[in-house]
Amino acid sequence: MFEGYFEDALKGYYRHLVIVNSKDYINKVFTIIDDFLKINPRPKIIYGFHPWAYKAKDRLKLFKDRLSDIIDIDYSNSEKFLGQSADLIILDSVNDFRPNYIARLIDMVKGGGLAIIYSDNILENKLYRNSLTRKGIVKDLFERRFILEAKKHRGIILINGDEISFIPYSSAETHRAFKKIPKYPRIPLVLHELCLSSDQNKVLEESLFITGEGKRVVVITAARGRGKSASIGLFLAYLLYKYQEKFNNIIITSPTYYSSQEIFNFLIKGLEALKVKFKKITSRDGKIMKIKVGESRVKWLSPDLAKNEDGDLIIIDEAAAIGLENLDYLIRAWNKVILVSTIHGYEGSGKAFLKYINKLKNSVLLKHIKMEYPIRYAKGDPVEKYLYDVLLLDAEAPEINDFSEMSISEVTQEELFANDALLKNVYGILVEAHYRNSPDDLMLLGDMAFQRIIIAWSDNKPIGVAQIVYEGELEESQILDISNGIKNEGNLIPHRIIKYMRLLEFGRLKGWRIMRIAVSPEHQGKGIGSKIINEIINKAKDEKVDWLGASFIADYSVLKFWIKNQFIPIYLSSIKNEGLNGYSVIVIRPLSEKAKEIAINLSSLLKDKLLRTSHQVYFNLNPLIIVQLLRNTYSNQIADYQTPQIYLEKIKAYLDGKLPYNSVAEASHYFVMKHFLVHKIDLEEDLEASLVARVLQGKSWYHAGLMLGLSSKEVEKKVKQALAKLIQTYN
Numbered sequence: 001m002f003e004g005y006f007e008d009a010l011k012g013y014y015r016h017l018v019i020v021n022s023k024d025y026i027n028k029v030f031t032i033i034d035d036f037l038k039i040n041p042r043p044k045i046i047y048g049f050h051p052w053a054y055k056a057k058d059r060l061k062l063f064k065d066r067l068s069d070i071i072d073i074d075y076s077n078s079e080k081f082l083g084q085s086a087d088l089i090i091l092d093s094v095n096d097f098r099p100n101y102i103a104r105l106i107d108m109v110k111g112g113g114l115a116i117i118y119s120d121n122i123l124e125n126k127l128y129r130n131s132l133t134r135k136g137i138v139k140d141l142f143e144r145r146f147i148l149e150a151k152k153h154r155g156i157i158l159i160n161g162d163e164i165s166f167i168p169y170s171s172a173e174t175h176r177a178f179k180k181i182p183k184y185p186r187i188p189l190v191l192h193e194l195c196l197s198s199d200q201n202k203v204l205e206e207s208l209f210i211t212g213e214g215k216r217v218v219v220i221t222a223a224r225g226r227g228k229s230a231s232i233g234l235f236l237a238y239l240l241y242k243y244q245e246k247f248n249n250i251i252i253t254s255p256t257y258y259s260s261q262e263i264f265n266f267l268i269k270g271l272e273a274l275k276v277k278f279k280k281i282t283s284r285d286g287k288i289m290k291i292k293v294g295e296s297r298v299k300w301l302s303p304d305l306a307k308n309e310d311g312d313l314i315i316i317d318e319a320a321a322i323g324l325e326n327l328d329y330l331i332r333a334w335n336k337v338i339l340v341s342t343i344h345g346y347e348g349s350g351k352a353f354l355k356y357i358n359k360l361k362n363s364v365l366l367k368h369i370k371m372e373y374p375i376r377y378a379k380g381d382p383v384e385k386y387l388y389d390v391l392l393l394d395a396e397a398p399e400i401n402d403f404s405e406m407s408i409s410e411v412t413q414e415e416l417f418a419n420d421a422l423l424k425n426v427y428g429i430l431v432e433a434h435y436r437n438s439p440d441d442l443m444l445l446g447d448m449a450f451q452r453i454i455i456a457w458s459d460n461k462p463i464g465v466a467q468i469v470y471e472g473e474l475e476e477s478q479i480l481d482i483s484n485g486i487k488n489e490g491n492l493i494p495h496r497i498i499k500y501m502r503l504l505e506f507g508r509l510k511g512w513r514i515m516r517i518a519v520s521p522e523h524q525g526k527g528i529g530s531k532i533i534n535e536i537i538n539k540a541k542d543e544k545v546d547w548l549g550a551s552f553i554a555d556y557s558v559l560k561f562w563i564k565n566q567f568i569p570i571y572l573s574s575i576k577n578e579g580l581n582g583y584s585v586i587v588i589r590p591l592s593e594k595a596k597e598i599a600i601n602l603s604s605l606l607k608d609k610l611l612r613t614s615h616q617v618y619f620n621l622n623p624l625i626i627v628q629l630l631r632n633t634y635s636n637q638i639a640d641y642q643t644p645q646i647y648l649e650k651i652k653a654y655l656d657g658k659l660p661y662n663s664v665a666e667a668s669h670y671f672v673m674k675h676f677l678v679h680k681i682d683l684e685e686d687l688e689a690s691l692v693a694r695v696l697q698g699k700s701w702y703h704a705g706l707m708l709g710l711s712s713k714e715v716e717k718k719v720k721q722a723l724a725k726l727i728q729t730y731n
C-alpha cells in the first residue's frame with residue numbers, strides 16, 4: 001500500500017519514518033517492509049536493540065530469518081556507528097524508547113530509505129522512562145507529544161494500535177546536493193571528485209587559509225550530517241601530500257573518539273586517491289588512531305592529552321562540546337587550529353559557541369566556513385523536519401527586546417507540554433545555555449515526576465528557567481542500601497554524601513536539588529539566575545526544606561555563581577567524568593540548623609582533601625577552580641604550629657635568587673597550606689592560582705603557565721610575589 005510513496009522517496013532522495021505502536025507489531029512491520037522491498041529489493045539494513053533485554057534476541061532472529069544481511073547494533077554502543085548509513089533502519093523499541101538512540105540511529109538512514117520504530121506500547125515498561133520514575137510515578141508527556149507530532153507531520157507513517165495516519169510528502173519539494181568543482185581548483189581534482197556536495201568542495205578550497213603565515217583558525221559549522229568530518233579528512237590528505245614539512249605533526253581531538261572516526265576514514269580515502277603511501281595504526285578494538293606518511297603523522301588524542309601536546313596543527317571536532325574553557329586553552333596553546341562543530345545538531349544548538357567565534361575574530365586571523373546541504377538525504381527531507389520538531393533540535397531562546405521588567409512564576413510540566421511555543425522557548429534556553437543538552441533531556445523535562453519548573457519572564461517571554469527535583473527524606477533501609485553501594489539515581493546528592501562521605505544522617509534531611517538552571521545567553525550576568533534562586537529559597541523555606549543543592553561539572557564561572565548565592569562547596573568527585581569531561585562538584589545552601597552543621601563539616605573535609613591531594617587527584621583541574629573551592633570552604637584545622645625558621649630563610653633565599661625553586665619546594669608547600677587553612681590575608685586570585693598550580697598541583701612552570709594563560713616567567717614572578725606576602729604574614 002505504501003510502495004508508490006517509497007518510490008517517490010527514492011526519486012526525491014528523501015526518507016520515510018514508520019512508527020508502529022501496537023501489540024501486533026511484528027505483522028505490521030513486516031507488511032511495511034514487504035512494500036519497501038518491492039522498491040528496494042536489496043537494502044542495506046541496520047537493526048538497533050539492547051541485546052541483553054527480554055526477548056530482544058528472539059525478535060532479531062525473526063527479522064534475520066526474513067531478511068538477509070542485517071547489521072545489528074547494540075544501542076549502548078551505537079556511538080561507534082555514527083558514520084554508518086543504511087537504506088532501512090529498524091529500531092526495536094519494545095524494551096526501550098529512548099530519544100538519544102532514536103535520534104542517533106534515524107540519522108543513519110539514507111535518502112530514499114526507511115526508518116521503522118516498533119513497540120508494543122511506548123508507554124509501558126521502557127528502560128529509560130523507568131529510570132525517571134520516582135516513588136513509583138512517571139509521566140508520559142514526551143511520548144504523547146511524539147505521537148501527536150507524528151500525526152501532524154508529512155512523511156511519517158503512524159500505526160497506533162490499528163489506526164493508521166499518514167500525510168505524504170513529495171519529491172517535487174526536495175533539493176539534492178551535488179558537487180561543484182571550482183574552475184581553477186587549488187586542491188587536486190581527485191579530492192574534489194570525492195566530494196558529494198558543493199559545500200564540501202568549498203571546504204577543501206577555503207581550508208587552505210590555514211596554510212598561510214602566522215596564527216590562524218579555521219571554523220567549520222553545520223547541522224548534523226552535512227559532511228564536515230569527511231571534508232576535513234580529505235583536506236588533511238592534501239596537507240600530508242603537499243605540506244609534509246610544514247604540517248608534520250597533526251592532532252585530532254574530540255570529546256569521544258567516535259565523532260572523529262569519519263575524519264580518519266576520509267583521510268585514508270584521500271590518500272589513496274592521491275596515491276600517497278601511508279601507514280595505519282589501529283587500536284586493539286579496531287579504531288584508527290594514527291596515520292603516518294613518511295615522517296609526518298596525524299594522531300587522535302583526548303582533549304586532555306591534546307592540551308599537553310606540541311604540534312603543527314590541531315583539529316578540534318565537535319568543538320562546542322568540549323567546553324569553552326578547554327577550547328580557549330587549546331587555541332592559546334596552538335598556532336594552527338581547525339574547529340569543527342555542529343550547530344543546531346542534537347548535541348546543542350551552539351549559539352554560545354558562535355558568540356565565542358565572533359569574539360575570537362577580533363584577536364586572531366579566522367575563517368568561518370558554513371555548510372548547508374545534507375549529504376545522506378536531500379534538503380527538505382520530511383524525517384529531518386519531524387525530528388527537529390519533535391525533539392526540538394533547533395529550539396532557541398526567544399529574543400527579548402524590553403528587559404525593563406521581570407517576574408518569576410512556576411509552571412507545571414502539563415502546562416509546558418500543552419503550549420508548544422512556550423516549550424520551545426524554555427527548552428531553547430536550556431539548549432543554548434547548556435551545550436550538553438540532548439534529546440533525553442526533553443523526555444526528562446516531560447516525564448520525570450516530582451519536578452518543579454520555575455520560569456523568569458521578561459517582555460512576556462521566558463528569559464531564565466530552573467528545574468528542581470525533590471531529594472532526601474530517605475527511609476533507613478534506603479540509606480543503608482546506598483551506604484552498601486546500591487545505586488539510587490533519584491537521590492543524587494544524598495547518594496554521594498552517604499556513599500563517599502559516609503554521612504548517613506544526611507539522607508534523612510529534606511532537600512531540593514536544582515537540577516538545571518539556565519539563563520538566555522544574551523542576558524546572563526544580569527542577576528536573573530540569582531533572582532530565580534531567591535524565589536526558590538523562599539518557596540523552600542515555606543515548605544520546610546533543609547537544604548537546596550546543585551551538582552554540576554566544575555566550571556569556574558558556574559561555581560562562582562553558586563558561591564555568590566551562598567551555596568557552600570561540599571564535595572568534589574575524585575574521578576573525572578570522562579563523558580562530561582570534568583569533575584563534578586556539589587554545593588548546598590543549608591536552610592536548617594542540622595543541614596548547616598553538616599555542610600560546614602563536609603566543606604572542611606573538602607578543603608582538606610584539596611590541600612592534600614591536588615597533586616595526585618586534581619592535577620588537571622583548572623587552578624582557578626581549586627582557588628575558588630579553597631577560598632569558600634570552611635577550615636577545621638588550626639594551623640597554629642610554629643613556622644620553622646629554616647623555611648623562612650629558604651624562601652628568602654629563593655626570592656633573592658640564591659636558591660632554585662625545587663630546593664625550597666617543601667617550604668613553599670608549608671606556607672601555601674597554612675595560608676589556605678588560616679586565611680589571614682586576601683591575596684589576588686591570580687597569585688593564589690599560580691601558587692595552586694605550581695605548589696599544590698605540582699605543575700611545571702610551563703604547564704602552570706598554559707593553564708593560566710601566562711608565560712613560565714610570569715607564573716614564577718607571581719609565585720615569588722605571593723610567597724613574599726606569605727612569609728610576611730605567617731612568620
Ligand SMILES: CC(=O)SCCNC(=O)CCNC(=O)[C@H](O)C(C)(C)COP(=O)(O)OP(=O)(O)OC[C@H]1O[C@@H](n2cnc3c(N)ncnc32)[C@H](O)[C@@H]1OP(=O)(O)O
Pocket residue numbers: 433434514515516517518519520523524525526527528529530531550551552557558560561562564
Ligand atoms: C545545576 C546546574 O544547572 S549548574 C549549570 C548552571 N548553568 C549553566 O552553566 C548554563 C549557562 N549559564 C547560565 O545560564 C547562567 O549564567 C547561570 C544560571 C549560571 C547564572 O545566571 P546569571 O543570571 O547569569 O547569573 P547572575 O547574574 O545572577 O549572577 C552573576 C554571577 O554568576 C557568575 N556567572 C556564572 N555564569 C555567568 C555568565 N555566563 N555570565 C555572567 N556571570 C556568570 C558570575 O560569578 C557572576 O558574578 P560576578 O559578575 O560578580 O562575577
Ligand SMILES: Nc1ncnc2c1ncn2[C@@H]1O[C@H](COP(=O)(O)OP(=O)(O)OP(=O)(O)O)[C@@H](O)[C@H]1O
Pocket residue numbers: 082083084085194195196197200222223224225226227228229230231259262342345375376
Ligand atoms: N564525500 C563523501 N562521500 C561519501 N560519503 C560521504 C561523503 N561525505 C560525507 N559522507 C557520509 O555522510 C555522512 C555524514 O558525513 P560526516 O560524518 O562527515 O558529516 P558531519 O557533518 O561531520 O556530521 P556529524 O555532525 O554527524 O559528525 C557519513 O556517513 C559520511 O560517511
